[in-house]
Amino acid sequence: MVSAPLTSVRSGAPTKERLRLWIRLLRASRLIEAVLRERLKARFDTTLPRFDVLSALDRAPEGMAMSDISSFLLVSNGNVTGIVERLVNDGMASRSKRDGDRRTSIVKLTPAGKEAFAAMAEAHERWVDELLAGLPEDEARALAATLKTFESNWEGEA
Amino acid sequence: MVSAPLTSVRSGAPTKERLRLWIRLLRASRLIEAVLRERLKARFDTTLPRFDVLSALDRAPEGMAMSDISSFLLVSNGNVTGIVERLVNDGMASRSKRDGDRRTSIVKLTPAGKEAFAAMAEAHERWVDELLAGLPEDEARALAATLKTFESNWEGEA
DNA sequence: GTATGAAATTTTAAGGTTGAAATATAGCAC
DNA sequence: GTGCTATATTTCAACCTTAAAATTTCATAC
Numbered sequence A, B: 001m002v003s004a005p006l007t008s009v010r011s012g013a014p015t016k017e018r019l020r021l022w023i024r025l026l027r028a029s030r031l032i033e034a035v036l037r038e039r040l041k042a043r044f045d046t047t048l049p050r051f052d053v054l055s056a057l058d059r060a061p062e063g064m065a066m067s068d069i070s071s072f073l074l075v076s077n078g079n080v081t082g083i084v085e086r087l088v089n090d091g092m093a094s095r096s097k098r099d100g101d102r103r104t105s106i107v108k109l110t111p112a113g114k115e116a117f118a119a120m121a122e123a124h125e126r127w128v129d130e131l132l133a134g135l136p137e138d139e140a141r142a143l144a145a146t147l148k149t150f151e152s153n154w155e156g157e158a
Numbered sequence C: 001g002t003a004t005g006a007a008a009t010t011t012t013a014a015g016g017t018t019g020a021a022a023t024a025t026a027g028c029a030c
Numbered sequence D: 001g002t003g004c005t006a007t008a009t010t011t012c013a014a015c016c017t018t019a020a021a022a023t024t025t026c027a028t029a030c
Helices: A015-044 A048-058 A067-074 A077-089 A113-130 A139-151 B014-042 B048-059 B065-073 B077-089 B111-131 B139-154
Strands: A095-100 A101-109 B093-098 B099-111
Touching: A015 A048, A015 A113, A015 B014, A015 B111, A015 B139, A048 A067, A048 A077, A048 A095, A048 A101, A048 A113, A048 B014, A067 A077, A067 A101, A077 A095, A101 A113, A113 B014, A139 B014, A139 B139, B014 B048, B014 B111, B048 B065, B048 B077, B048 B093, B048 B111, B065 B077, B065 B099, B077 B093, B099 B111
Parallel strands: none
Antiparallel strands: A095 A101, B093 B099
């Protein structure tokens, strides 16, 4: 191993290094998001938030409560209300009350929603694959592992 | 070197690996952004987009055109119009016309804006440092390098 | 069963965001 | 100088987003 630089004896990287990392992480996310948003609009006439909600619902055949959706997607409750409303209007999702608790809405994909999402998901996966094509396998793997560690460290803390 | 896995002879990681990487990148960004947004609101009564614009202006003592700001921050032109307007109303920034081209607005920080930003930037840097504290220095460095490569590969392509 | 408090969701106000249309200025061909 | 095209910005409609207040329903203590 290499000896620690004189400028820092505390744990981890010096401050500037972490700030730089955060800025690059943010810029990379925004670049990718911008491309995905544009293509979802152009080819499927939809938005990234709607895609995200469809994606969450697709993993839950029995449906999800509104609050499950918002916590899974890391967005606010009120936010989900509007997006789901538009998905329901578009015939992509359905809402129903859970037996025994009239507070809870259960949101599910409709057959049309499942079908539409399948097509989007296939394209989305291809686009991401293409956008990240420049990353060598080992770097991709290392990055993913680091980010996973990061996220589990922060579970529930934000 | 390790021999290539049978499932992929093409460059880089297999599809699923990249998709997973993207999802983790996005979730990490959102988690960090949520914390920063909340703290900026609580301690400085401001927002992340305003902080971003102040940050861009702070690097350009001679001021920036609206379009410079939007391309630097990777957001749309119309977006910047509104944010700058609020910053001007708050006394943080000033707008003037450039000699010889009445189309171009030059936006600068006011002394109050400079001062306010200095305090925010100091806190922001501390917060980021704290949020990323779990990352060992070598991983932070490697990650930053990977992301930098990624961004330069995509210059102007989005 | 009544009050009290907790839980799930919606509503509201303010702001952020985009893409496209509109406006205004500049520069150039002629 | 007139007209054409490009550039810089703003405006607009639609949507996304949050935090906080309001609403509805449930659960529990009494």
